[in-house]
Amino acid sequence: MQSEIIKTKYNDTELNEFKMLIKGKINVAREELQDLVGTLSSSNSNGDDAAIAGKTLEDGSATFEKEQTNQLAGRQKKFIEQLEAALTRIENKTYGICRSTGKLIPKERLMAVPHTTQSMEAKLKQQ
Numbered sequence: 775m776q777s778e779i780i781k782t783k784y785n786d787t788e789l790n791e792f793k794m795l796i797k798g799k800i801n802v803a804r805e806e807l808q809d810l811v812g813t814l815s816s817s818n819s820n821g822d823d824a825a826i827a828g829k830t831l832e833d834g835s836a837t838f839e840k841e842q843t844n845q846l847a848g849r850q851k852k853f854i855e856q857l858e859a860a861l862t863r864i865e866n867k868t869y870g871i872c873r874s875t876g877k878l879i880p881k882e883r884l885m886a887v888p889h890t891t892q893s894m895e896a897k898l899k900q901q
Contacts, residue, residue: 781878784870788881793864796888800857803850810847814840856889863891872896 863869870879874896883894
């Protein structure tokens with residue numbers, strides 16, 4: 775009679791694979807954040823336009839765009855923080871373990887959402 779071995783954590787080779795994936799995502803996310811910050815700082819340098827009469831509608835639109843860009847930058851910062859936290863979990867060898875169920879999160883889910891801390895089972899129970 776063969777007993778099934780239940781895997782409780784990822785091995786070093788798998789963790790290294792996740793680490794490389796996450797570092798790549800962090801690099802892309804940081805570049806995108808820099809672009810957003812650059813967009814914000816360049817839109818701040820158009821101070822002369824505000825003095826021109828009849829620009830109220832355009833100013834409102836620019837303000838809305840700036841708020842949108844600011845929100846995107848905030849989300850991007852949070853995403854980078856989550857990815858960095860995932861790297862810490864890899865170093866601690868706790869990466870890939872669901873914080874709700876304690877079970878191993880499937881590799882497919884981690885490849886798609888490498889910063890996740892929950893299995894789909896736990897995530898769906900939250901809703």
